[in-house]
Amino acid sequence: xxxxxxxxxxxxxxxxHHGDLRSALLRSAEAELIESGIEGFSLRAVAKRAxxxxxxxxxxxxxxxxxxxxxxxIAFHRFVATQRAAMADAEKHPPAQLAASGLGYIRFALxxxxxxxxxxxxxxxxxxxxxxxxxxxxxxELLVSLVHQTTGSNPWTDETARRxxxxxxxxxxxxxxxxxxxxxxxxxxxxxxxHDAAILAIIERSVxxx
Amino acid sequence: xxxxxxxxxxxxxxxxHHGDLRSALLRSAEAELIESGIEGFSLRAVAKRAxxxxxxxxxxxxxxxxxxxxxxxIAFHRFVATQRAAMADAEKHPPAQLAASGLGYIRFALxxxxxxxxxxxxxxxxxxxxxxxxxxxxxxELLVSLVHQTTGSNPWTDETARRxxxxxxxxxxxxxxxxxxxxxxxxxxxxxxxHDAAILAIIERSVxxx
DNA sequence: GCTTGTATGTAGACACTGTCAAGACCGAAA
DNA sequence: TTTCGGTCTTGACAGTGTCTACATACAAGC
Numbered sequence: 001x002x003x004x005x006x007x008x009x010x011x012x013x014x015x016x017h018h019g020d021l022r023s024a025l026l027r028s029a030e031a032e033l034i035e036s037g038i039e040g041f042s043l044r045a046v047a048k049r050a051x052x053x054x055x056x057x058x059x060x061x062x063x064x065x066x067x068x069x070x071x072x073x074i075a076f077h078r079f080v081a082t083q084r085a086a087m088a089d090a091e092k093h094p095p096a097q098l099a100a101s102g103l104g105y106i107r108f109a110l111x112x113x114x115x116x117x118x119x120x121x122x123x124x125x126x127x128x129x130x131x132x133x134x135x136x137x138x139x140x141e142l143l144v145s146l147v148h149q150t151t152g153s154n155p156w157t158d159e160t161a162r163r164x165x166x167x168x169x170x171x172x173x174x175x176x177x178x179x180x181x182x183x184x185x186x187x188x189x190x191x192x193x194x195h196d197a198a199i200l201a202i203i204e205r206s207v208x209x210x
Numbered sequence: 211x212x213x214x215x216x217x218x219x220x221x222x223x224x225x226x227h228h229g230d231l232r233s234a235l236l237r238s239a240e241a242e243l244i245e246s247g248i249e250g251f252s253l254r255a256v257a258k259r260a261x262x263x264x265x266x267x268x269x270x271x272x273x274x275x276x277x278x279x280x281x282x283x284i285a286f287h288r289f290v291a292t293q294r295a296a297m298a299d300a301e302k303h304p305p306a307q308l309a310a311s312g313l314g315y316i317r318f319a320l321x322x323x324x325x326x327x328x329x330x331x332x333x334x335x336x337x338x339x340x341x342x343x344x345x346x347x348x349x350x351e352l353l354v355s356l357v358h359q360t361t362g363s364n365p366w367t368d369e370t371a372r373r374x375x376x377x378x379x380x381x382x383x384x385x386x387x388x389x390x391x392x393x394x395x396x397x398x399x400x401x402x403x404x405h406d407a408a409i410l411a412i413i414e415r416s417v418x419x420x
Numbered sequence: 421g422c423t424t425g426t427a428t429g430t431a432g433a434c435a436c437t438g439t440c441a442a443g444a445c446c447g448a449a450a
Numbered sequence: 451t452t453t454c455g456g457t458c459t460t461g462a463c464a465g466t467g468t469c470t471a472c473a474t475a476c477a478a479g480c
Contacts, residue, residue, distance in 0.1 A: 018457080018458080021457080021458080037333045038249065038333075039248065039249060039332065039333055039334055040333075042436085042437065042438090043437080043438060043439090044436085044437065044438080045437095052458075052459090053458065053459045053460075054437095054438095054459090054460090055438095055439080055440085055458080055459070055460080055461095056457085056458060056459080058438075058439065058440090059457070059458065059459095060457090060458095063438075063439070064438070064439095117331065120387070120391060121327065121331045121387075121391070122249065123247045123248075123249055123250075124249055162396060162397075163397070163408055163411070163412065166385070166388075166394050166397050166408070166412065167381070167412040167415070169384065169388060169393075169394075170380075170381055170384030170385040170388055170394075170412065171377070171380055171381050171384055171416065172384070173384040173387060173388055174379065174380030174381055174382070174383040174384025174385070174387070175376070175380040175384070177330070177331075177383060177384065177387055178376075178379060178380055178383055181330060181331070183379075184376050184379075184380075186372060187372075187373070187376050198373055198376070201373070202373065202376065202377040202380065202416070205377070205415060205416065205418060206381065206412070206415065206416065208415060228428080228429080231428080231429080252465085252466065252467090253466080253467065253468090254465075254466065254467080255466095262429075262430090263429065263430045263431075264430090264431090264466095264467095265429080265430070265431080265432095265467095265468080265469090266428085266429060266430080268467075268468065268469090269428070269429065269430095270428090270429095272468095273467075273468070274467070274468095
């Protein structure tokens with residue numbers, strides 16, 4: 001059983017009150033998701049991994065949906081952070097930034113397939129949840145602003161620009177989803193530089209410049 | 211496909227031997243999948259819907275994976291058939307045929323979101339199964355041949371052509387997956403003709419002509 | 421006509437699952 | 451000290467997949 005160092009510095013004997021069970025459960029939930037997939041995900045396994053009673057997760061997150069929703073919120077933040085990191089490594093003019101964000105999108109999926117599946121293909125998430133809703137919106141707004149800068153048209157008002165958003169999103173998303181399900185094997189097998197170059201090329205042509 | 215054989219209506223008294231339980235179970239499985247989603251899918255619910263004992267499905271399909279794999283095989287055939295139907299309605303020159311197949315791809319997803327999710331996002335399928343493997347390959351080969359005809363290069367041998375396959379597939383797949391998860395709401399809200407036109411335009415630019 | 425074999429289903433049991441209600445524990449406010 | 455609210459455990463319940471043993475029906479072989 002694993003226990004993180006609490007602020008009190010207690011050891012050996014587990015105290016009745018965990019101290020930071022909420023985040024420990026989220027960590028266990030991610031590990032379980034990676035190991036068993038969404039369809040094999042089990043609240044009780046999460047509890048066991050955290051070394052806690054079987055009903056503890058429900059106490060913190062109401063039910064399975066609650067726990068997965070909280071985890072999805074975290075995942076979304078990491079997802080957007082990965083996109084921003086890829087952007088930081090790219091040239092600073094808009095088209096390159098847009099393509100780089102797509103590359104980050106795909107990198108996150110490849111590095112975290114279970115989390116990617118969770119946030120995009122699970123029917124056990126509550127998108128009414130304000131935290132998850134905001135986190136998801138953050139990613140969308142990044143994409144919109146990148147398309148805006150790249151094409152010079154505002155997707156919030158211009159329909160052609162909005163179609164460019166759809167196209168860029170779909171291209172990156174399709175590549176990500178097909179890659180993690182093992183369906184673009186030869187693209188996946190390319191060495192990193194050619195792999196990235198191929199992806200960037202595909203994403204770039206998805207947006208039509210005016 | 212192999213669904214309806216004996217269109218015999220429901221009898222009042224069920225005989226011990228159902229007669230065509232295998233296909234009845236597949237029909238029930240599809241209905242259950244639509245109603246409960248993959249994550250809520252239950253063998254026992256399928257059995258109950260078919261009016262049969264709880265262990266009957268396992269007898270025909272070994273386990274849950276077996277039943278879902280058999281259903282996925284049927285779904286793949288319908289999926290490819292929908293693509294071919296869309297192609298039949300389109301102009302007969304290659305680029306239009308390729309784009310139309312993508313439109314069919316997306317139409318199937320919108321009409322059968324549960325089946326689409328099953329064949330593309332489930333970890334409960336056995337792709338080693340010959341039937342499923344063949345069915346899946348059929349769709350891929352259709353795409354490859356369309357890209358071949360459109361660009362004049364053979365994707366099986368030419369790498370650039372292969373990247374065009376990746377791009378076309380990813381674009382259609384991304385649009386499909388995002389649409390059925392309700393993420394491209396304004397594209398989805400367009401009237402049918404403009405909806406189709408927008409999709410065709412996005413798919414067309416995904417493939418780079420030589 | 422029989423018997424027998426084999427498909428096709430059923431019935432029961434087991435270890436799991438999520439969720440609910442009730443209680444045990446602990447820190448701190450009163 | 452007493453009380454109280456939040457944290458966590460315990461026990462129960464119905465529902466799950468899958469295993470085993472058993473029941474039924476149909477079509478051969480004699």
